[in-house]
Amino acid sequence: MVDGMANPLPLADSADRDARGSLARIALWVLLFYLAAFFKPVGDLLFEGAMADSDDFLRLHEVMNWMAGQGWYDVSVPRMNWPAGADMHWSRLVDVPIALLAALAGLFTEPVTALRIAALIWPVLVLFATLLTIIAITERIWPQANRLLVVLFALSNIAALELSVPGRIDHHNVQALLIYTAILGLVSRDRPWALPLTGVSITLSLVIGLDNLALVLLLLFWLGLAWALGLRHASATLRQIGLWMGLSLAVLYPVSLPPSAWLTPYCDAISVVYLTLIGLIALCFVALSLVDRFLGAMSPVAAIATRLASGGLAGGGSALIFWKSFPQCMAGPLSAVSPELSERWLSTIFEAQGLIDFANRFGAAHYAVPLFIGVMLASTALLAWRGLLPARALPILAILAIGLVLSFFQIRALRMVVFATVPFCVIFADLIARRVAATVRLAKPARLALTALLCLPLFPTVWSVAADLALPSSDAPPPSPAVAAADEVGSADPDENAVTCNKASQFALLASLPGGTVFNDLNTGPAILVFTPHTIIGGNYHRNERAILDTEDFFEADSETAREIARRRKADYLVYCRAGKARTAREFAATSQTRQPMEKRLLLGNEPAWLERLSASSDLLKVYRIR
Structure with a gap:
């Protein structure tokens, strides 16, 4: 490998950087692409408040609560898990830019529209910042890179763009950005700002959320291994990153937790648990960086052995301290989740499944991106x-x-790192273009066409499309007559296979009803909080175990048992989103007719007498009054 900035290939042409893509041109291309690719979702968000995921709705609800006067440290959701309220593990830090954008938009429009504008602008800003970071990374390792080519490879990466769709205001896109700013610091380590950027980015990413804890820990392990193997500048890198991780944690910890909670151990959020973990890693990094001073005239092999031994002792000792201090968190952020909740609920969340399980359920074509x-x-x-x-x-x-x-x-790790292929795609495209120009004697348009054809395998979307065409999406047998009949339930609705109920118009009927408590399917809960004044029972948030299990029990139970659960929770309404449930309806229709769980009855339009249907039979969002 070539060290430093050296490159064995000459720079392409003498065009200046502006010709390869100024910031203004990049911003214009990104904006035009975004509007073209997401034209309908942009309109749905602005006019209907539609967002892609229940986490986005809950983030918006958190912002609304904070702007309405909820305390900085209080991230609970009082209207969920009624009447106790829902405990949450999210960080308030991500609410800040969204609230600022909403406040700015609120100077020119009414509050509901202002919040929707903020939900539109924020993911675009995060995407643009991520693209600039990827461009900077690419230029550090391949100085002649064309910026617009970087943008092309990035914006054609559908797997990564899931984090940037209109309304994607949960924290995952911010965490992905911070991973890349950390990498930018590592590839720019000769700049004074670089390693401080890496240390701060790593800490801030964990403070915002622990979804990428394993990713960060393995990255830190790799840094330690690079030092142990004697890579150039690794000692100074460890020292700087350790110092800046510690300093940034000292600032971010009191911002994230009130003093009364500083010593309370939470496995699923920033707390004394991760204060200890990050502090131990930072201390180890600083201490290990000093080992090189004592290696003297050791041979390279002896020096590596000494570093490996020192790193093993430091890492093993830190792990022992952490284990003895917080044994309840050794299984990770979800250590507190009970076996019952894990089996009945957590195992069904798609993004938390492994690649093999995910591909087995949704088709082998999902192996394309990996x-x-x-x-x-x-x-x-x-x-x-x-x-x-x-x-x-x-x-x-x-x-x-x-x-x-x-x-x-966990399949979601892919969307965090797939942008990291972009610099290498740019490099291969440059090498292909050079080879074609040097060896193929064709007219320039023909050479360009040949180059474009040869570069097609550098686009992950091409792999996904090819896999979709070549591989079956499901091994399910042809439907029986009973299953085919189930497909006719609600077939007049053109949105039968929609992913979610997420538009204000779908919730208008529910919003018009007298205030009450709603028994809801878990995915629809946060949207009810945003679009209506009602309180709800459940949501997909693990700290509220009883509410989740009550919801699971309700939809799995027979009519009388479900009615008792609804009475115990003092629910006034039942709301169930039928969108995307065509497959479930087919599965239910193919099962025994003697078993009639509530979800089956609702999907097949056979609700019990104690439910008064208020919505139309064709509505995706089913609304019932509980008698």
């Missing part, structure tokens, strides 16, 4: 072996490999 990442890793390793890749590219390779491994445990 396969693309694996091929990119192997191809880039070949580049490095041939000396065509600078050593500063190692952190990008590391995060890509880490994400690929973690995807076998």
